[in-house]
Amino acid sequence: MPNIIAVVCASYGLAQSVCDGEDLPARAERFFRSDHTNNWAVLVCTSRFWFNYRHVANTLSVYRSVKRLGIPDSHIVLMLADDMACNHRNPKPATVFSHKNMELNVYGDDVEVDYRGYEVTVENFLRVLTGRLPPSTPRSKRLLSDDHSNILIYLTGHGGNGFLKFQDSEEISNVELADAFEQMWQKRRYNELLFIIDTCQGASMYERFYSPNLMALASSQVGEDSLSHQPDLAIGVHLMDRYTFYLLEFLEDIHPASQANMNDLFKVCPKSQCVSTPGHRTDLFQRDPGSVLITDFFGSVRKVEITMETINLTVPGIPLERFGGEPHTETALAYVDQLPVAQIIHQKPKQKDWHPPDGFILGLWTLILLVFFRTYGIKHLKHIF
Amino acid sequence: VSTLSLCFRINRRSGGLFLQTKMAAPLTLLVIVAVTIRAVLFRSSLAELISERVEVVSPLNSWKRVVEGLALLDLGVSPYSGDVFHETPLTIYLYHFVIDYAEIVCMVTDGITAVALYLAVQVYNKNVFRKQKYALEADRYPHDCLELMQTPKELFYVPLKVAMFYLLSPFTILSCVAKSTCGINNAIVALFVLCTIKGSALLSAIFLALATYQSIYPITLFAPALIYLLQRLYIPVNLRRQSFWLFTLQYAFMFVGSLVVIVGLSFFLLGSWDYIPSVYGFILSVPDLTPNIGLFWYFFAEMFEHFRLFFICVFQINVFFYTIPLSIKLKDHPVFLMFMQIAIISIFKSYPTVGDIALYMAFLPVWSHLYRFLRNIFMVSCVLLACSALFPVLWHLWIYAGSANSNFYYAITLLFNVGQVLLVSDYFYAYLRREHHLSHGLYLKKKDGSEATLVLK
Numbered sequence: 001m002p003n004i005i006a007v008v009c010a011s012y013g014l015a016q017s018v019c020d021g022e023d024l025p026a027r028a029e030r031f032f033r034s035d036h037t038n039n040w041a042v043l044v045c046t047s048r049f050w051f052n053y054r055h056v057a058n059t060l061s062v063y064r065s066v067k068r069l070g071i072p073d074s075h076i077v078l079m080l081a082d083d084m085a086c087n088h089r090n091p092k093p094a095t096v097f098s099h100k101n102m103e104l105n106v107y108g109d110d111v112e113v114d115y116r117g118y119e120v121t122v123e124n125f126l127r128v129l130t131g132r133l134p135p136s137t138p139r140s141k142r143l144l145s146d147d148h149s150n151i152l153i154y155l156t157g158h159g160g161n162g163f164l165k166f167q168d169s170e171e172i173s174n175v176e177l178a179d180a181f182e183q184m185w186q187k188r189r190y191n192e193l194l195f196i197i198d199t200c201q202g203a204s205m206y207e208r209f210y211s212p213n214l215m216a217l218a219s220s221q222v223g224e225d226s227l228s229h230q231p232d233l234a235i236g237v238h239l240m241d242r243y244t245f246y247l248l249e250f251l252e253d254i255h256p257a258s259q260a261n262m263n264d265l266f267k268v269c270p271k272s273q274c275v276s277t278p279g280h281r282t283d284l285f286q287r288d289p290g291s292v293l294i295t296d297f298f299g300s301v302r303k304v305e306i307t308m309e310t311i312n313l314t315v316p317g318i319p320l321e322r323f324g325g326e327p328h329t330e331t332a333l334a335y336v337d338q339l340p341v342a343q344i345i346h347q348k349p350k351q352k353d354w355h356p357p358d359g360f361i362l363g364l365w366t367l368i369l370l371v372f373f374r375t376y377g378i379k380h381l382k383h384i385f
Numbered sequence: 386v387s388t389l390s391l392c393f394r395i396n397r398r399s400g401g402l403f404l405q406t407k408m409a410a411p412l413t414l415l416v417i418v419a420v421t422i423r424a425v426l427f428r429s430s431l432a433e434l435i436s437e438r439v440e441v442v443s444p445l446n447s448w449k450r451v452v453e454g455l456a457l458l459d460l461g462v463s464p465y466s467g468d469v470f471h472e473t474p475l476t477i478y479l480y481h482f483v484i485d486y487a488e489i490v491c492m493v494t495d496g497i498t499a500v501a502l503y504l505a506v507q508v509y510n511k512n513v514f515r516k517q518k519y520a521l522e523a524d525r526y527p528h529d530c531l532e533l534m535q536t537p538k539e540l541f542y543v544p545l546k547v548a549m550f551y552l553l554s555p556f557t558i559l560s561c562v563a564k565s566t567c568g569i570n571n572a573i574v575a576l577f578v579l580c581t582i583k584g585s586a587l588l589s590a591i592f593l594a595l596a597t598y599q600s601i602y603p604i605t606l607f608a609p610a611l612i613y614l615l616q617r618l619y620i621p622v623n624l625r626r627q628s629f630w631l632f633t634l635q636y637a638f639m640f641v642g643s644l645v646v647i648v649g650l651s652f653f654l655l656g657s658w659d660y661i662p663s664v665y666g667f668i669l670s671v672p673d674l675t676p677n678i679g680l681f682w683y684f685f686a687e688m689f690e691h692f693r694l695f696f697i698c699v700f701q702i703n704v705f706f707y708t709i710p711l712s713i714k715l716k717d718h719p720v721f722l723m724f725m726q727i728a729i730i731s732i733f734k735s736y737p738t739v740g741d742i743a744l745y746m747a748f749l750p751v752w753s754h755l756y757r758f759l760r761n762i763f764m765v766s767c768v769l770l771a772c773s774a775l776f777p778v779l780w781h782l783w784i785y786a787g788s789a790n791s792n793f794y795y796a797i798t799l800l801f802n803v804g805q806v807l808l809v810s811d812y813f814y815a816y817l818r819r820e821h822h823l824s825h826g827l828y829l830k831k832k833d834g835s836e837a838t839l840v841l842k
Binding site for chain 2 (some may be wrong): 352357
């Protein structure tokens with residue numbers, strides 16, 4: 001149905017252009033380009049513990065690319081289930097490296113994590129996607145997308161056939177995810193959505209999608225494991241997963257004006273490099289992947305309309321009326337005496353030390369003397385008197 | 386026979402002549418060395434560090450709390466309001482005058498304890514030696530037991546060793562540098578031991594009442610003191626004899642009377658009874674679960690409220706429980722019973738600190754003749770040394786580094802207490818074994834003539 005409308009509109013546009021005599025292919029081309037006006041990214045790392053360093057590094061690499069290509073922090077929801085940079089076992093604190101020999105620190109000093117540690121749960125993730133958050137949730141934790149938003153969703157962690165594990169204690173299933181996306185579609189929360197998942201058997205997670213305008217990429221097929229790339233002997237853990245490593249390499253070559261399209265993205269990390277077979281799904285997507293720019297999802301490219309007219313922004317101001325201008329006499333005002341020193345000096349009580357009561361002292365020493373004389377005999381009395 | 390006669394000659398020559406002045410110089414030197422060490426530590430930056438350590442100070446004897454309580458008193462508030470101050474009123478009276486000279490007072494109390502222990506052990510050794518002499522003359526020991534006899538030479542140095550063990554023990558030094566009031570408690574117990582061994586029933590009862598008044602547990606020392614005094618007055622410890630009950634009632638009356646007088650006097654200091662729940666209620670009901678080297682804190686941190694009272698009772702009874710059986714077994718050896726009782730108090734009390742341990746460890750040289758019968762001494766000393774070293778390490782790992790948890794610290798606490806219990810039971814075994822050998826001969830033979838081994842059942 002939407003296709004028919006699009007065709008009708010396209011033909012109308014064409015008819016218009018024919019009537020106006022403009023450049024037909026260019027206008028048609030422009031029509032079929034994406035009509036998103038803002039970009040969002042939801043980047044989730046679902047696993048905790050030091051040995052899952054690579055998942056945090058994965059997410060931070062994508063975060064870095066996305067930020068570099070123009071999406072601001074206010075439009076990125078970054079969820080990291082554990083803190084690797086400040087982990088006790090990190091030999092280089094405040095860093096998360098994604099290259100062997102510590103070439104690339106993806107942590108930097110401008111990382112804004114929105115959901116951290118135990119806040120990364122299935123419930124919070126689904127609430128972020130669907131927008132059903134309590135009213136007290138701050139803006140940085142919300143996905144405030146509208147029907148012209150292109151959203152990039154990146155998930156990484158440990159997964160299986162049909163599920164993704166969160167925090168080692170719960171899981172999200174592909175059905176739930178598909179339903180969440182359908183909710184988003186029905187609430188007009190996205191224009192187009194790119195879903196990337198880097199887990200074992202990742203392709204199972206996009207099997208159940210049924211909402212339009214979804215494109216999905218996964219690092220491995222059902223039955224395959226996604227493997228990690230390189231361990232670093234100084235840090236002691238694997239730093240990245242293969243798929244995201246090559247994805248990062250690919251993205252490092254992308255700049256905001258790049259014309260690379262999704263077909264290039266599908267070619268990232270072939271089986272020879274990844275050992276697993278990356279998969280993708282484009283049947284729900286309206287446009288041809290070849291015409292979808294990488295920056296449509298990874299960057300925040302705004303359309304700029306150049307106009308030659310000048311617009312006057314200043315409006316002649318309305319003078320304020322004077323209200324009942326009777327001058328009244330003003331009494332001289334003075335401060336109240338804040339610190340009446342004279343009063344204080346004489347009233348401060350002297351600090352009294354506690355003394356034991358006299359009866360007590362009397363009783364105690366009488367007893368001591370009694371015991372002394374009882375023990376050593378009364379004859380010592382003669383030494384005193 | 387020749388060795389026997391040799392023993393007779395040695396005993397007769399120096400029998401009972403422990404010249405007190407001969408040991409005054411080494412004792413003074415020891416005291417000077419101990420005072421120097423403490424003074425050096427007081428001036429160093431370690432003093433602050435040590436007074437914070439949970440192994441050395443507990444809520445009952447922390448000096449910071451004393452200062453806090455006296456400050457409250459100066460402000461006109463009862464020091465027992467809130468959970469800050471848990472000292473008894475008589476000690477308030479003492480601290481009121483010495484609060485500015487805390488370091489000197491701590492050193493003086495350590496000195497008093499050491500001198501009291503020195504004198505007590507001296508008198509005790511005299512008695513032991515005299516009894517041994519009489520037994521040898523009456524030919525009561527089997528002939529192969531002569532190597533078990535205590536020679537005057539070793540007995541001569543034992544009091545100095547006791548004073549040295551107390552003054553130079555790292556536990557005592559730590560406790561003194563932390564200005565813990567455990568030193569005063571130890572001094573009172575040591576004076577009690579001195580008065581008991583010297584035979585003065587009134588003073589012994591008074592000091593015992595003071596010790597009980599300070600912390601409840603020394604009441605278990607009533608039994609060994611009673612037995613010792615009965616022995617000294619040649620009253621047989623027989624429940625059917627009237628003389629036994631007469632003396633027991635006298636002693637109990639003196640003890641209870643002095644305790645009542647002291648408690649009443651404490652009432653008059655502050656004019657209220659709220660020191661009783663604050664001091665005794667605190668000791669008995671263990672509300673504060675700050676970790677220490679004892680066994681209570683971990684257990685009660687996890688306790689459901691429903692069972693708390695039951696387990697409090699169980700744990701507290703554990704301290705008092707061993708008195709009667711031990712006093713029945715060690716009826717003839719009251720001083721050893723006193724040592725064991727002090728050790729049991731130090732291990733099982735609700736807020737133990739290393740200062741309590743130092744007190745009973747000071748007695749160990751008195752039983753140095755039991756060395757040949759000790760079975761586990763190497764392992765026990767290794768365990769105690771290792772655990773003492775591991776306490777601060779695991780505390781740091783738990784609290785500051787965050788890589789350990791309370792189980793680590795509790796494990797070391799447990800091991801430390803197990804080591805102490807092993808130490809005490811080892812000495813118990815050795816003592817009983819020596820007594821057995823003294824009555825049955827050193828080389829024991831079974832009925833068929835083969836070599837027998839002794840087992841402590």
